[in-house]
Amino acid sequence: MxxxxxxxxxxxxxxxxxxxxxxxxxxxxxxxxxxxxxxxxxxxxxxxxxxxxxxxxxxxxxxxxxxxxxxxxxxxxxxxxxxxxxxxxxxxxxxxxxxxxxxxxxxxxxxxxxxxxxxxxxxxxxxxxxxxxxxxxxxxxxxxxxxxxxxxxxxxxxxxxxxxxxxxxxxxxxxxxxxxxxxxxxxxxxxxxxxLYDAGGSARRMRDFLEPLCNDVIEASGRPGISCNVIVDDDALLSADAAIPLALIVAEAMANAIEHGFAGRDHGVIDVELSRDGGSQVRIEIRDDGHGLPEGFDIDASDSLGLRIARTLAGQLDGSFELVRGTGATARLLIPA
Structure with missing residues (x-):
C-alpha cells in the first residue's frame, strides 16, 4: 500500500x-x-x-x-x-x-x-x-x-x-x-x-480479445489438430460496440479456413495477425496453410452466406473485408484505427 x-x-x-x-x-x-x-x-x-x-x-x-x-x-x-x-x-x-x-x-x-x-x-x-x-x-x-x-x-x-x-x-x-x-x-x-463485453463498457486490447476468441473457434470446430497463432506487432484498443462484429468476422474467416482450406486434412495452422496499415487503419489478416482459393474465385460472385455476413459486418465497422490468394488463403479485414 x-x-x-x-x-x-x-x-x-x-x-x-x-x-x-x-x-x-x-x-x-x-x-x-x-x-x-x-x-x-x-x-x-x-x-x-x-x-x-x-x-x-x-x-x-x-x-x-x-x-x-x-x-x-x-x-x-x-x-x-x-x-x-x-x-x-x-x-x-x-x-x-x-x-x-x-x-x-x-x-x-x-x-x-x-x-x-x-x-x-x-x-x-x-x-x-x-x-x-x-x-x-x-x-x-x-x-x-x-x-x-x-x-x-x-x-x-x-x-x-x-x-x-x-x-x-x-x-x-x-x-x-x-x-x-x-x-x-x-x-x-x-x-x-x-x-465479448466488459462490465464497465471500457475498450479492450485487441490481443486480449483475439486470443481467447481464436481458441474458442478452434475448440468449437472439434478439430484438435488445427492450431492458431495470434500475432500482434502493434496492439490497438477495441471498443465494446465493435466487439461482436469483429468477433463474427474473425470467426467466419477461421471457420471458412477450417471447413474448406483444411478439407480432408487433420492438421493445419491458422495465423491471425494484427498490424497497423499506415497508422489510420488496423489490418487483421487470417491466414491458413490449407488448399487455398479455387481458380477463378470471385468474392463478389460467391453465394457463401458466411462471406456475405463478413462483408456486411465489415461495412458496419466502416471497414472492408476481402479474400486474397497466398500459400493458402488470406482473409483481410481493414477497419479504422
Missing part, C-alpha cells in the same frame, strides 16, 4: 477505541498529564500570556484520536489546570478581567477545534460508508453482468442444440446444410459471448 493509501486507511479508523471507553479515558488523561508537565517545564522560559500553549495540542490530539467526547474531557481538564496554575494568582481559581478574557478565548478555540474535528470525522465515516456501499454495488453489478453473460451464452447454446435436433426431421440437403450453418453460428456466438 502506498503512503497515501496508508494515511487514508489510518484516518478512516479514527476515532480509536470507540468500544473501550475506559482505555480512551486513560489515554486522554495521559495526554493531559504530558501537556501539563511540558507546560511546567516551559513555564520559566515563557513570557506572560501563554497559559494554554501546550494544552491546545492535547485537546486537538484527544479529539482526533479518541473522538469529541474525549476532546471535551481534555478541554475541560486542561482549562481547569491552566486556570488554576497559570492564570491570575497561581494555585488559585480567582480571576480578574484579564483572566476572564483568557478563559473565554480558550473556550472559544477549544470548542471550535473539537467541533471541526467532530464534523470531519462524521463526514469521513459517511464517506467510508458510501465507499463501501459503492464497492458492494460494483461487485453486485459485476456478478449480475457475468450471470447475464452466462445465461445468454447458455440460451444460445440451447438454441443451437434445438436447431440441430430439428435438422433430423428435414430431408432436403440444402435445408439441412443451412440449419447446420445456423446451429454452428449460434453455438459459436454462445461460446464467445462471455468475453
Amino acid at each position: 502506498n503512503k497515501g493509501g496508508a494515511k487514508t486507511h489510518l484516518i478512516e479508523r479514527l476515532p480509536l477505541l470507540p468500544d473501550q471507553p475506559l482505555l480512551a479515558v486513560a489515554s486522554t488523561t495521559l495526554l493531559i498529564a504530558v501537556a501539563f508537565v511540558l507546560r511546567l517545564i516551559a513555564d520559566p522560559v515563557l513570557p506572560p500570556g501563554f497559559p494554554f500553549v501546550t494544552f491546545f495540542p492535547a485537546v486537538i490530539l484527544a479529539s482526533a484520536l479518541f473522538g469529541s467526547r474525549m476532546g471535551v474531557f481534555a478541554g475541560v481538564a486542561c482549562g481547569l489546570l491552566a486556570w488554576y496554575c497559570f492564570i491570575g494568582d497561581r494555585n488559585s481559581f480567582d480571576l480578574g478581567w484579564s483572566g476572564i478574557v483568557a478563559m473565554a478565548f480558550y473556550t472559544a478555540v477549544v470548542t471550535t477545534d473539537v467541533a471541526i474535528i467532530h464534523w470531519m470525522q462524521r463526514a469521513n465515516r459517511k464517506l467510508a460508508h458510501e465507499r463501501e456501499l459503492s464497492r458492494t454495488l460494483a461487485e453486485t453489478r459485476q456478478l449480475l453482468f457475468h450471470e447475464l453473460q452466462h445465461r445468454v451464452s447458455n440460451n444460445l447454446q440451447v438454441a443451437a442444440g434445438l436447431i440441430s435436433l430439428q435438422k433430423r426431421q428435414v430431408r432436403d440437403e440444402d435445408a439441412r446444410a443451412a440449419l447446420d450453418e445456423a446451429a454452428r453460428r449460434l453455438g459459436l456466438i454462445g461460446r464467445i459471448s462471455r468475453q
